Amino acid sequence: MALKGIDIFKLLPKAHSNCKECGNPTCMAFAMKVAQGAVDITKCPHVSSDVLDKISESNAPPMKSFTVKAGDAEYKLGGETVLFRHEKTYVSKTLYAFSLYGCRTDEENDAVIKEATGVDYNRIGERMYAEFVNVCTHKDEEFVALAQKGASLNRGVILSTHKIELATAAVAAIKDAKPILNGADKDNYEAFSKLASDNGLLLGVNAPTLEEMHELVEKLEALGNKNLILTVDTHDIKTAFEMNVQIRRSALLNKDSQFGYPTLVNVAGLTKGDVNLENALAALFTVKYGSILIFDTMDYAKALALYGLRQNIYTDPQKPMRQEVGIYPLNKGEADSPCFITVDFALTYFVVSGELERSGVPCNLLICDAGGYSVLTSWAAGKFGATSIAKFITEEVEPKLSSRTLVLPGKVAVLKGELQDKLPGWKVLVGPNEAVAVVKFAKELVAA
Amino acid sequence: MAFKKPTPKPGAAINEVTLGVGANAVTLGGESVLPFYSFDGTIPNSPKIGIEVSDLGFADAVPGIAGLYAGISDTAEAAKAAAAVPGVDFVCLRLESADPNGQNRSAEDCAATAKAVSDALGDLKPLVIIGCKNNEKDAQVFDKAAAALEGKNVLFVAAKEENYKTVAASVGLAYNQKVGAESSVDINLAKQLNVLITQMGVSGKNVVMNVGQAAAGYGFEYVYSTIDRIKAAAQNQNDTTLQMPIFTPVSTETWGVKEATASSEDMPDWGDVEARGISMEIQTAVSVLTAGSNAVMLRHPKSIEAVSALITALA
Numbered sequence: 001m002a003l004k005g006i007d008i009f010k011l012l013p014k015a016h017s018n019c020k021e022c023g024n025p026t027c028m029a030f031a032m033k034v035a036q037g038a039v040d041i042t043k044c045p046h047v048s049s050d051v052l053d054k055i056s057e058s059n060a061p062p063m064k065s066f067t068v069k070a071g072d073a074e075y076k077l078g079g080e081t082v083l084f085r086h087e088k089t090y091v092s093k094t095l096y097a098f099s100l101y102g103c104r105t106d107e108e109n110d111a112v113i114k115e116a117t118g119v120d121y122n123r124i125g126e127r128m129y130a131e132f133v134n135v136c137t138h139k140d141e142e143f144v145a146l147a148q149k150g151a152s153l154n155r156g157v158i159l160s161t162h163k164i165e166l167a168t169a170a171v172a173a174i175k176d177a178k179p180i181l182n183g184a185d186k187d188n189y190e191a192f193s194k195l196a197s198d199n200g201l202l203l204g205v206n207a208p209t210l211e212e213m214h215e216l217v218e219k220l221e222a223l224g225n226k227n228l229i230l231t232v233d234t235h236d237i238k239t240a241f242e243m244n245v246q247i248r249r250s251a252l253l254n255k256d257s258q259f260g261y262p263t264l265v266n267v268a269g270l271t272k273g274d275v276n277l278e279n280a281l282a283a284l285f286t287v288k289y290g291s292i293l294i295f296d297t298m299d300y301a302k303a304l305a306l307y308g309l310r311q312n313i314y315t316d317p318q319k320p321m322r323q324e325v326g327i328y329p330l331n332k333g334e335a336d337s338p339c340f341i342t343v344d345f346a347l348t349y350f351v352v353s354g355e356l357e358r359s360g361v362p363c364n365l366l367i368c369d370a371g372g373y374s375v376l377t378s379w380a381a382g383k384f385g386a387t388s389i390a391k392f393i394t395e396e397v398e399p400k401l402s403s404r405t406l407v408l409p410g411k412v413a414v415l416k417g418e419l420q421d422k423l424p425g426w427k428v429l430v431g432p433n434e435a436v437a438v439v440k441f442a443k444e445l446v447a448a
Numbered sequence: 449m450a451f452k453k454p455t456p457k458p459g460a461a462i463n464e465v466t467l468g469v470g471a472n473a474v475t476l477g478g479e480s481v482l483p484f485y486s487f488d489g490t491i492p493n494s495p496k497i498g499i500e501v502s503d504l505g506f507a508d509a510v511p512g513i514a515g516l517y518a519g520i521s522d523t524a525e526a527a528k529a530a531a532a533v534p535g536v537d538f539v540c541l542r543l544e545s546a547d548p549n550g551q552n553r554s555a556e557d558c559a560a561t562a563k564a565v566s567d568a569l570g571d572l573k574p575l576v577i578i579g580c581k582n583n584e585k586d587a588q589v590f591d592k593a594a595a596a597l598e599g600k601n602v603l604f605v606a607a608k609e610e611n612y613k614t615v616a617a618s619v620g621l622a623y624n625q626k627v628g629a630e631s632s633v634d635i636n637l638a639k640q641l642n643v644l645i646t647q648m649g650v651s652g653k654n655v656v657m658n659v660g661q662a663a664a665g666y667g668f669e670y671v672y673s674t675i676d677r678i679k680a681a682a683q684n685q686n687d688t689t690l691q692m693p694i695f696t697p698v699s700t701e702t703w704g705v706k707e708a709t710a711s712s713e714d715m716p717d718w719g720d721v722e723a724r725g726i727s728m729e730i731q732t733a734v735s736v737l738t739a740g741s742n743a744v745m746l747r748h749p750k751s752i753e754a755v756s757a758l759i760t761a762l763a
Contacts, residue, residue: 304707
């Protein structure tokens with residue numbers, strides 16, 4: 001259990017009481033901040049090493065976090081503090097891997113690579129692609145070559161093997177890719193732990209039950225290895241779900257430090273090639289606590305829903321998602337196509353752009369800086385008013401577009417007069433109150 | 449130190465609400481643990497799947513949906529075909545033709561369709577009636593349909609802030625059917641509507657909530673967290689005004705988004721539009737069920753198959 005402020009206060013050295021060297025007025029104030037995790041105990045220059053260990057141990061975050069390399073990029077795993085996103089926020093989004101298998105032919109693996117690496121796009125400022133490639137084969141002689149193929153794809157590599165010779169050879173071949181070494185089990189863990197530690201790699205821990213997993217983590221921690229990811233790899237969906245949930249819950253509710261690690265879920269191993277079931281499980285383990293999910297492949301059908309889901313679930317509830325400010329031509333809109341303006345709240349952007357696209361009318365959607373709030377909220381907060389809209393239009397839009405027709409959201413119809421005064425060259429119109437009516441409005445606008 | 453299974457305090461139970469009568473009855477809710485957490489306690493009724501049938505048909509839909517109703521022009525026949533899809537627990541009839549901005553069919557005609565569908569379904573599956581989204585017209589249609597379906601124990605979706613007085617009075621009080629209370633993605637609005645409806649005299653045990661829906665990627669986090677919070681209030685704080693089971697009509701949202709509608713000619717990278725639509729429907733449905741929805745409405749037989757397989761695997 002984490003120590004409370006008063007417990008920490010009692011452990012601080014009395015000889016230097018209230019020396020202020022930590023930057024706090026009193027030792028008590030400092031202790032309270034340490035308990036909240038706001039400052040680190042090491043900021044006290046006089047604290048003894050015994051006490052330091054005791055406090056940092058007991059006030060360690062319930063779930064460790066790791067930075068993993070994925071080609072040129074880096075991602076964070078773990079570090080979660082809540083079981084439900086509305087309690088605060090989730091911090092490390094679920095990452096995804098497609099697989100290269102020895103049971104496929106070279107051509108089949110190449111086809112998977114082509115399909116999976118083809119999924120790479122931007123959605124509200126976030127790059128959407130499979131961050132990892134998982135390598136797995138029962139043909140020993142092919143493992144290193146397959147690992148090298150994986151490492152050439154500029155993403156993170158997961159080496160899935162329980163054989164230390166294969167793991168050693170593959171690690172030697174692709175050391176710079178800093179792969180995740182997924183293969184420690186109850187029989188090989190000492191050798192795997194050494195290989196991972198020697199090369200600074202995250203070690204995947206494999207065990208069939210929660211009890212055995214816990215025991216194996218204890219053994220690895222006793223060897224001094226706390227650089228772990230817990231692998232959920234069974235053939236039973238119910239077992240996999242229970243393990244994944246219980247690991248996270250034990251860490252956060254029971255402060256069970258042996259389970260305070262991220263999880264690696266082998267979704268492909270649960271589905272036997274059923275792509276619809278794989279999509280169902282992809283969503284399940286994204287909303288419930290999977291840190292990395294392994295799939296057979298990644299295609300657009302899976303990705304479009306899954307990355308949207310992930311982006312939503314891993315949004316900080318206190319910070320609305322924002323669409324980048326700018327001009328978005330829709331339906332092959334040209335410089336002289338009519339302009340529709342709205343706010344930069346991502347949801348508003350999605351709904352409005354969707355409706356405009358449905359109308360088929362070539363137009364430009366203008367996204368104005370409104371603090372990331374909805375139309376009425378930002379208007380009420382003074383972030384979406386005639387002055388800011390006029391400034392945006394004259395500075396950003398007029399130099400780029402020749403159109404001088406501007407459609408306002410119906411909810412801010414009151415701005416029309418003032419805006420018309422500020423934008424003399426423009427024809428300012430009031431659009432519908434709700435996005436659903438945009439289709440009809442847009443069609444009538446161009447027909448008129 | 450050996451692993452010690454976390455033992456959360458047992459929560460209050462979600463109300464059990466039964467739809468249909470006799471052989472075709474299904475029960476929603478009843479659980480006092482989080483969705484799919486059968487390791488925490490028994491889940492008496494696993495989540496249920498309804499199939500969406502429209503009285504306007506799905507002629508323009510993707511092949512897997514349109515094909516199900518190929519050669520069928522009669523709504524009752526379509527409902528029978530839908531009921532036979534493996535994994536379906538109930539049939540949702542959307543009376544879209546009532547829309548005053550569309551065909552504007554009369555309440556009497558819509559009620560006759562509802563009656564024909566109910567008769568065709570017989571003992572096969574229970575029925576849920578869904579309106580045309582016009583509050584005033586829905587109230588009229590529900591009144592006639594609730595009368596025509598008296599004794600069939602049908603759920604009507606939805607009573608909203610704007611029309612709950614009429615809908616709850618006829619559907620819930622006069623004809624003793626189940627009332628679907630629809631609010632838009634806000635725990636307080638959901639609670640308020642439940643309170644208003646129960647204050648009229650409708651038993652809370654006859655109410656099912658629709659707390660709003662969105663497709664994955666389209667503000668779905670609000671739906672997810674609203675359901676999360678409602679379940680927490682209902683189970684952990686024993687808030688009886690939020691213990692109604694939740695029904696989420698997933699398909700009406702997911703089949704309308706760009707990912708499920710843009711043709712492969714327009715988006716050549718994206719591939720087959722049907723596969724995208726199925727994936728969007730499956731992933732959205734699984735996510736709302738994992739948050740705590742007790743039932744979903746789906747359209748595509750493949751989606752129903754996958755979601756049903758997952759529910760079975762986790763039961």
